[in-house]
Amino acid sequence: MSDETTQRVRATLKKRYLKEKLFRGFGITAIAASLGFLVILLGSIIYKGMPAFQATYLKVDITLNEDTLGVGGTVSDAEMQGANFSGAIKSAMRDRFPDVKKRKAKKNLYALVSSGAEYALAEYMINNREQFGQTVSLWLLADDEADALIKRNKDLSKPIRRGEFKNDSSALVTRLNKDQLGWLQSFKDAGDTDVRISSTFFTNGNSREPEQAGIRAALVGSAYTLLITFALSFPIAVAAAIYLEEFAPQNRWTDLVEVNINNLAAVPSIVFGLLGLAVFINYLQLPRSAPVVGGVVLSLMTLPTIIISSRAALKAVPPSIREAARGLGASPVQVVTHHVLPLAMPGILTGTIIGLAQALGETAPLLMIGMVAFIVDIPGSVTDPSTVLPVQVFLWADAPERAFTERTSAAIMVLLAFLIVMNLAAVLLRKKFERRW
Amino acid sequence: MVKHLLLPASLLALSVSSVAQARDYINVVGSSTVYPFATVVAEKFGKSTAFNTPKIESTGSGGGLKLFCAGIGVDTPDITNSSRRIKASEFEQCQENGVSDVIEVLIGFDGIAFANSVDADQFELELKDIFLALAEQVPNPDGSDSLVENPYTLWSEINPDLPAVKIEVLGPPPTSGTRDAFAELAMEGGCQAFDFIKKMKSDDKNQFKAVCHTMREDGAYVEAGENDNLIVQKLQANSDALGIFGFSFLEQNDDIVQSSLIGGFEAEFDAIAEGDYPISRPLYFYVKKQHVGTVPGIEEYLAEFTKEGTWGEDGYLADKGMIPLNEELREETGAAIAALETLEGIEEE
Numbered sequence: 001m002s003d004e005t006t007q008r009v010r011a012t013l014k015k016r017y018l019k020e021k022l023f024r025g026f027g028i029t030a031i032a033a034s035l036g037f038l039v040i041l042l043g044s045i046i047y048k049g050m051p052a053f054q055a056t057y058l059k060v061d062i063t064l065n066e067d068t069l070g071v072g073g074t075v076s077d078a079e080m081q082g083a084n085f086s087g088a089i090k091s092a093m094r095d096r097f098p099d100v101k102k103r104k105a106k107k108n109l110y111a112l113v114s115s116g117a118e119y120a121l122a123e124y125m126i127n128n129r130e131q132f133g134q135t136v137s138l139w140l141l142a143d144d145e146a147d148a149l150i151k152r153n154k155d156l157s158k159p160i161r162r163g164e165f166k167n168d169s170s171a172l173v174t175r176l177n178k179d180q181l182g183w184l185q186s187f188k189d190a191g192d193t194d195v196r197i198s199s200t201f202f203t204n205g206n207s208r209e210p211e212q213a214g215i216r217a218a219l220v221g222s223a224y225t226l227l228i229t230f231a232l233s234f235p236i237a238v239a240a241a242i243y244l245e246e247f248a249p250q251n252r253w254t255d256l257v258e259v260n261i262n263n264l265a266a267v268p269s270i271v272f273g274l275l276g277l278a279v280f281i282n283y284l285q286l287p288r289s290a291p292v293v294g295g296v297v298l299s300l301m302t303l304p305t306i307i308i309s310s311r312a313a314l315k316a317v318p319p320s321i322r323e324a325a326r327g328l329g330a331s332p333v334q335v336v337t338h339h340v341l342p343l344a345m346p347g348i349l350t351g352t353i354i355g356l357a358q359a360l361g362e363t364a365p366l367l368m369i370g371m372v373a374f375i376v377d378i379p380g381s382v383t384d385p386s387t388v389l390p391v392q393v394f395l396w397a398d399a400p401e402r403a404f405t406e407r408t409s410a411a412i413m414v415l416l417a418f419l420i421v422m423n424l425a426a427v428l429l430r431k432k433f434e435r436r437w
Numbered sequence: 438m439v440k441h442l443l444l445p446a447s448l449l450a451l452s453v454s455s456v457a458q459a460r461d462y463i464n465v466v467g468s469s470t471v472y473p474f475a476t477v478v479a480e481k482f483g484k485s486t487a488f489n490t491p492k493i494e495s496t497g498s499g500g501g502l503k504l505f506c507a508g509i510g511v512d513t514p515d516i517t518n519s520s521r522r523i524k525a526s527e528f529e530q531c532q533e534n535g536v537s538d539v540i541e542v543l544i545g546f547d548g549i550a551f552a553n554s555v556d557a558d559q560f561e562l563e564l565k566d567i568f569l570a571l572a573e574q575v576p577n578p579d580g581s582d583s584l585v586e587n588p589y590t591l592w593s594e595i596n597p598d599l600p601a602v603k604i605e606v607l608g609p610p611p612t613s614g615t616r617d618a619f620a621e622l623a624m625e626g627g628c629q630a631f632d633f634i635k636k637m638k639s640d641d642k643n644q645f646k647a648v649c650h651t652m653r654e655d656g657a658y659v660e661a662g663e664n665d666n667l668i669v670q671k672l673q674a675n676s677d678a679l680g681i682f683g684f685s686f687l688e689q690n691d692d693i694v695q696s697s698l699i700g701g702f703e704a705e706f707d708a709i710a711e712g713d714y715p716i717s718r719p720l721y722f723y724v725k726k727q728h729v730g731t732v733p734g735i736e737e738y739l740a741e742f743t744k745e746g747t748w749g750e751d752g753y754l755a756d757k758g759m760i761p762l763n764e765e766l767r768e769e770t771g772a773a774i775a776a777l778e779t780l781e782g783i784e785e786e
Contacts, residue, residue, distance in 0.1 A: 374476040376490040385492040
């Protein structure tokens with residue numbers, strides 16, 4: 001009898017082992033595939049985004065005097081700000097290439113330098129008044145097309161990829177023309193080009209010129225928005241969770257509330273945006289594009305997430321703690337604030353951080369309340385118009401200039417870095433403070 | 438806990454009270470087509486004057502006008518960009534809500550490119566060919582005055598001079614202003630080549646519109662989303678396809694895509710400016726005159742926009758791909774704007 005069973009088991013053994021192997025194989029393949037996609041995604045973002053942290057500068061000898069600037073050396077700062085710095089840069093470029101005579105050619109020549117260089121020059125002049133009347137060698141920010149070629153160290157003598165060279169993969173992909181490439185080469189030969197690690201990306205607001213565009217305004221906007229989200233959603237969610245978990249009677253009403261909270265957690269975020277538009281902007285007349293409205297809308301979105309995780313954390317505190325506290329004469333409020341809440345805090349904070357990380361990456365509800373905007377000035381308060389990191393990514397991905405591709409990837413890198421830091425913080429908090437019973 | 442609860446409440450109170458204060462930046466909304474041009478001007482304006490940089494939201498022309506016409510006051514926009522003229526109904530809406538003085542500014546033109554990859558041959562098309570390739574219903578190929586479901590699958594079936602390539606056109610979805618303009622300029626222009634359809638225009642306007650503007654949905658026209666960069670990339674990958682997108686994207690990517698010849702003209706600067714290239718549309722913005730003086734900088738922003746160095750033939754907007762007005766129009770519009778002339782009314786279409 002038992003022999004027969006063993007026989008039957010033996011007969012199917014091979015098949016069962018094979019099945020297990022197959023099952024494991026599927027699992028490993030699935031993980032490998034998803035890791036592979038992640039590596040490809042991150043790799044392409046980092047490869048495309050890294051150049052955004054560098055910028056090319058061209059060294060130009062600029063004469064700063066009354067002839068070129070149109071103002072005297074002792075005028076007020078405001079007047080100096082309005083002086084003809086772009087004219088000074090243009091005449092410096094003309095002096096460097098005196099053969100360039102035609103109007104169109106001159107325009108092409110000026111196009112090598114970023115249009116933002118004049119503002120940098122104005123600032124330089126205001127801070128270095130003693131150099132008025134002199135000719136100084138200054139490094140000026142290069143235009144995005146020139147920048148792209150120099151910082152990738154392209155061979156400028158190669159043909160341009162158009163016309164008969166349109167299928168030549170070694171040809172240069174650029175909007176510059178042959179003359180402009182020649183001028184750039186002469187800058188290069190003279191050692192007057194410099195590729196530097198640039199902080200522009202982190203110090204500037206948005207710009208329509210890729211080489212001047214930065215992420216600062218979006219970063220500050222995101223910070224304000226998250227601050228509001230945290231200030232609103234954390235206390236409300238914790239209070240709601242404590243009441244529901246520790247004080248509320250178990251009846252049909254609390255069941256209804258619970259079902260609704262769980263439902264809210266699954267509502268598409270755009271719905272919260274519509275709500276924000278209708279209630280906060282149209283009815284309460286709060287300003288459009290302001291972090292305060294964005295924060296309120298996002299806190300509505302994160303509230304259910306935090307409530308659910310806070311309730312789970314409270315539930316995980318063993319009843320013996322409550323009983324012991326009560327046994328020693330603590331009031332229900334004391335039981336919660338002195339014993340249960342401190343023990344549940346790591347779990348609550350983890351849930352909050354994850355909820356905030358979700359809010360940080362959210363765009364859809366912000367589209368409705370006008371945070372998809374061109375913001376150059378860094379917002380100074382929660383009511384100033386601003387945008388947020390993911391919206392900035394969206395806006396740059398839509399811009400015609402090709403150099404915005406690297407800015408887009410770089411902005412994604414910054415956003416990912418923040419998400420990783422936040423999630424890491426959540427993990428560390430849990431590791432450090434979590435108690436097991 | 439009480440302290441925690443007070444903080445958000447006070448934040449809300451603070452924000453409500455600050456709304457009542459005056460706004461110190463210009464609030465611009467409107468068309469995503471005008472957005473890339475308006476933002477350059479705004480940035481320049483912010484950097485070269487003591488005023489704050491205007492805030493520009495990309496809401497689409499219709500959405501922008503709706504916000505703009507919602508009323509007067511600092512919580513409404515001062516300026517709305519539009520890639521079409523304001524409609525009579527919108528103007529009325531404005532008047533009803535107290536926005537009585539509206540300044541209209543025509544800033545230039547935008548071409549819509551019909552292009553394919555540089556790896557393929559350039560297409561030579563007439564508007565009629567575009568209509569036959571993309572309309573849901575087309576005139577019966579047997580020559581009778583009736584409409585049939587679009588039977589064409591190859592370009593060569595429409596016009597023997599065209600290559601025997603599958604019809605595949607990538608373009609924007611119906612929510613896009615570019616799509617509206619394309620339907621109006623290219624499709625409607627093409628369907629008027631057929632007399633019996635043209636006759637419909639006076640007999641039954643709705644039917645005329647339905648015939649001319651409806652794009653086929655059998656896969657020959659692919660809605661590729663609002664992002665023009667994406668369309669350019671897809672054209673690069675698929676050299677058999679054609680794409681519809683804004684002129685500035687053609688200019689920035691002229692080593693990847695080439696414009697088709699339409700009626701003998703390529704989408705390029707001069708042909709659009711002269712009006713030879715048929716698919717181009719005017720770009721406008723509208724200003725609330727009642728806000729001039731209340732919100733600082735509006736007049737100066739208008740001055741910056743209408744400077745020769747901005748919207749002129751060698752201005753920086755032309756560098757960004759906008760087609761400027763001719764000199765006469767610029768002078769005329771510039772003078773009207775300097776005098777802050779307002780719109781009297783809009784005629785029903």
